[in-house]
Amino acid sequence: MNNDLEKLAPSKQSAAKNLFATFEILKNEGGQLLGKQVIDKIREKNNLTSWEKEVYEKTGYVRWESILHFYTIDAIKAGFLRKNKGIWYLTEEGEKSISLGPAKMLETASKLYRSWAADKKDNKSLKNDSLENEPIELEENQTQSQKANLDLLEEQAIAGIKEYIRSKNAYEFQDMVAALLRAMGYHTPFISPKGKDGGLDIIAYNDPLGATTPRLKVQVKHRPDSSVPVDDIRSLTGLLNKDGDIGLFVTSGVFTSESERSARESHRHIRLLDINIFIELWQEFYTKMEDEDKNMLPLHSIYFLGSND
Template structure:
């Protein structure tokens, strides 16, 4: 796991051992399975994490430092066989550990580091070692996402709106139009979404190329721009949303605002193959060949 000054700020308050343990407990409380968002929100509750720590970003990514470290916590737990994830991004506790009330984070860290050292010692060729060091990255923070994030945040604002329009069409929206007017009150486009082929909603969306977090005030401003004929609002960003922003978006008694953060936006681009092409690879089982 890469370390930096922001890592130390988080680690001093919430040691990595605590994050591993909290991840396991969060899954337990969610019925042994949950999405990344559900796990993250439950950990905030379990550790009573202060909002200030949620705003600390990891290097030049669209992720907070806390999210980055929690992704590594899941990787450590997965390597130990405690949790697994589906192709749809749902994490679950494996049957072997489903009945466990708690775990030993230090044992997990020691085992992970031991296995890592074994792998490193097997790399005798210096070129291979350098290649391993380059590609060795948390599976949830693959290099393609980092590169794509930089591309998205450097796009022309209108081009990014056009990209969002294309993605919404792939997601089932129709009559998607990008607003070209200035001073439109924050609305970048509109469209219609038909739910289950029956119910149709008029939707307005806003796109923000942020590297940081969208605040609650931005959500309130967007909501204030929605006209009476708009049933739903959709806020798209390359960054993330603060906890207050998420709460504001779902505030009862007000028009609901759906949120798509940078992580979900990139996953959707990959899902529909917009500017991305999947490359398949193979892991070689050397024992298989050695034992023939």
């Protein structure tokens, strides 16, 4: 395995080594993890060279991180990896590719990416290019570098939002949930006061009087470092005792697979929002919020040149 890596150019050595570590990390973490956390774990796991740790003067990015983000595009087009809202997901094909080892894994991903690019551009000559040749320099492959940089910026943004939410106390997060519901058009006549323990945290109506359905009964858990167990979902189900009641469970962490299954199979309508869905909805409805609600989790939008790929 090491001999195969030594035959590669420095940029590909770095890519193969760190992409392989990425897949192993994701597999060990149940198949998904925040991109920033993947980077942090690679920094601890792999022996990075001084060359890899150098910072690009033009962008300010660390070399190995830029190379990794660049080659994750190959992995995505190969079907080995998915990214969404800063979260990296290992696919079934990606998990199988671990058995190939670092060099062969990267070669396979690059071949599949070039095949995809050739089909997309109807340029068959790309399929016949030898992957033994030195790849196009990151700075020269503008489209892929641009996509990689945008992914990196998005991951940094999501990580910053999550860290901001983490710094809030349970009641502040509860107020954020109520603000999101108001932006979505609901009225929130009841928000659990400080000191109250158990029961419902928020009740939300379609109209000021709660005369029309659906009526949302909401439980909120500020547990950024843990998973919500199935017993908590069952407790919410027991509080849905009127026709038209919908249970909404919001957490600053995630749900166990058993919790998700319980919500899907429940005879009552239960909707689960983990931290990733919460952030996605906050971004979507942010412009509809009152200024006071926006200030609970303020965002600033910046537009970058995109890509047609």
